[in-house]
Amino acid sequence: MTEKRSATLATVLDGQLCSGCGGCAALAPDAVTMQISDAGYLRPVQTSELSPFQENYLNQICPGVRVAQAPAGRPDHPLWGPYIAMHAGHATDPELRRNASSGGALSAVLIHLLDSKEIDKVVQVGADPNLPIGNRTVLSQNGAAVFASAGSRYAPSAPLEGLEALLQTDLRYAFVGKPCDVGALRAMMRFDDRIAARFPYLLSFFCAGVPSLAGARVVLNRLGAPEDEVTAFRYRGNGWPGFATATLRDGTTRQMSYADSWGGILSRHVQFRCKICPDGTGGLADLVCADAWEADERGYPIFAERDGTSLIVSRTEKGEALLRSVVAAGRVEAFAFDPAGLAAIQPGQTGKRRLTLARLAALRAMGRAAPRYTGFHLWRNARAAGLRANAKNFLGTLRRIWQGRL
Numbered sequence: 065m066t067e068k069r070s071a072t073l074a075t076v077l078d079g080q081l082c083s084g085c086g087g088c089a090a091l092a093p094d095a096v097t098m099q100i101s102d103a104g105y106l107r108p109v110q111t112s113e114l115s116p117f118q119e120n121y122l123n124q125i126c127p128g129v130r131v132a133q134a135p136a137g138r139p140d141h142p143l144w145g146p147y148i149a150m151h152a153g154h155a156t157d158p159e160l161r162r163n164a165s166s167g168g169a170l171s172a173v174l175i176h177l178l179d180s181k182e183i184d185k186v187v188q189v190g191a192d193p194n195l196p197i198g199n200r201t202v203l204s205q206n207g208a209a210v211f212a213s214a215g216s217r218y219a220p221s222a223p224l225e226g227l228e229a230l231l232q233t234d235l236r237y238a239f240v241g242k243p244c245d246v247g248a249l250r251a252m253m254r255f256d257d258r259i260a261a262r263f264p265y266l267l268s269f270f271c272a273g274v275p276s277l278a279g280a281r282v283v284l285n286r287l288g289a290p291e292d293e294v295t296a297f298r299y300r301g302n303g304w305p306g307f308a309t310a311t312l313r314d315g316t317t318r319q320m321s322y323a324d325s326w327g328g329i330l331s332r333h334v335q336f337r338c339k340i341c342p343d344g345t346g347g348l349a350d351l352v353c354a355d356a357w358e359a360d361e362r363g364y365p366i367f368a369e370r371d372g373t374s375l376i377v378s379r380t381e382k383g384e385a386l387l388r389s390v391v392a393a394g395r396v397e398a399f400a401f402d403p404a405g406l407a408a409i410q411p412g413q414t415g416k417r418r419l420t421l422a423r424l425a426a427l428r429a430m431g432r433a434a435p436r437y438t439g440f441h442l443w444r445n446a447r448a449a450g451l452r453a454n455a456k457n458f459l460g461t462l463r464r465i466w467q468g469r470l
């Protein structure tokens with residue numbers, strides 16, 4: 065440990081407010097690295113002192129301190145944030161559609177950007193060959209590499225960590241990350257002119273939260289798959305939603321449904337920061353994809369296996385123009401999606417946006433640090449949740465703090 069701990073890192077880490085994006089390591093690569101913590105999350109480890117400039121820079125961009133979005137003339141939905149248009153669709157390549165998380169729209173957009181030479185490389189997250197349940201950041205240069213990294217991986221990722229090395233090249237990149245990664249990168253553009261030039265496209269996906277590696281280990285345990293025998297692990301995909309699938313050294317596979325793996329296990333291992341995240345829908349990206357689940361007669365999402373469909377939200381004019389060019393090139397089929405139907409198929413995102421204020425109030429009432437959110441309509445959303453749900457979440461968060469269970 066260094067003589068002087070960064071005040072921002074101390075507040076964020078002690079308050080369990082770190083999302084694990086890697087922004088701190090990006091802006092201070094000689095002083096901070098990202099490492100897996102004992103609890104199984106990616107967390108910054110400080111090895112030397114931050115300069116006053118770095119400390120202020122970190123304080124302005126760290127998602128554990130603040131996240132801000134503004135409509136800037138766009139429609140601004142209280143739940144879904146600023147957007148230009150919403151679509152549902154899928155990759156026209158049936159193999160990509162099947163391999164991907166939802167309908168493969170996100171990967172199809174990336175392949176189009178590479179093939180049309182709009183960008184040189186994609187910065188994205190894929191499986192870590194040395195730790196099959198884990199992630200690593202990869203630079204994809206062609207469609208085959210994008211295909212290999214398609215699919216959601218419900219485990220920690222810190223795609224901003226290696227940013228400085230990319231900024232020192234003269235290449236153009238598309239960046240794919242969790243909403244908090246994209247939010248931090250967008251905020252960093254105010255401090256470093258190189259970022260907008262090197263990263264013309266920021267893409268994201270709806271994000272309910274990052275589980276610790278401990279979650280994946282419970283899945284392996286239930287599957288009867290010893291970790292040292294596992295050579296590959298998919299969290300989903302290969303169908304929609306697809307199965308969590310462990311491949312063992314002897315070539316056999318063990319599978320668990322999405323409802324059991326995400327719903328029954330992984331969602332219970334999500335880090336605290338994600339429970340107070342109003343930006344799980346990627347408000348600061350150019351284009352955001354998600355699951356366009358179908359709803360049953362009660363309005364709840366159906367997780368039965370079927371051909372995948374991505375929800376595609378264009379958040380900027382640039383994102384909408386990109387989607388139009390991908391559709392014109394025949395790589396994605398897309399049709400208009402009515403935002404009125406989104407709350408029913410994304411109940412987790414709806415609830416979180418409405419209950420964030422109550423949870424933040426509990427943190428503040430206990431004298432704990434809390435991130436500052438601007439532009440997320442927290443009061444309006446809290447009113448929509450009703451008194452009972454707000455009281456339950458306020459008291460539930462107070463209890464977690466008392467019990468030391470953040």
Ligand SMILES: Cc1cc2nc3c(=O)[nH]c(=O)nc-3n(C[C@H](O)[C@H](O)[C@H](O)COP(=O)(O)OP(=O)(O)OC[C@H]3O[C@@H](n4cnc5c(N)ncnc54)[C@H](O)[C@@H]3O)c2cc1C
Nearest residue numbers: 164165166167168169170171189215217221271272354355
């Ligand atoms: C942690 C997490 C939480 C999610 N929560 C929701 C949710 O609440 N609602 C919902 O509708 N969908 C959720 N998803 C699914 C996500 O929305 C789908 O990836 C999205 O539907 C896009 O599908 P696609 O087929 O178009 O994407 P794909 O073509 O499959 O592309 C997925 C992209 O995501 C990247 N990626 C995968 N895992 C990670 C990761 N851990 N960190 C950074 N990048 C990653 C891949 O590199 C790839 O570029 C979540 C995914 C993750 C990883």
Ligand code: SF4
Nearest residue numbers: 082083086087088126
């Ligand atoms: S949220 Fe991101 S920038 Fe902030 S401390 Fe964690 S890893 Fe660093």
Ligand code: SF4
Nearest residue numbers: 243244271273338341
């Ligand atoms: S829920 Fe929010 S804070 Fe958590 S990983 Fe997703 S975007 Fe980041």
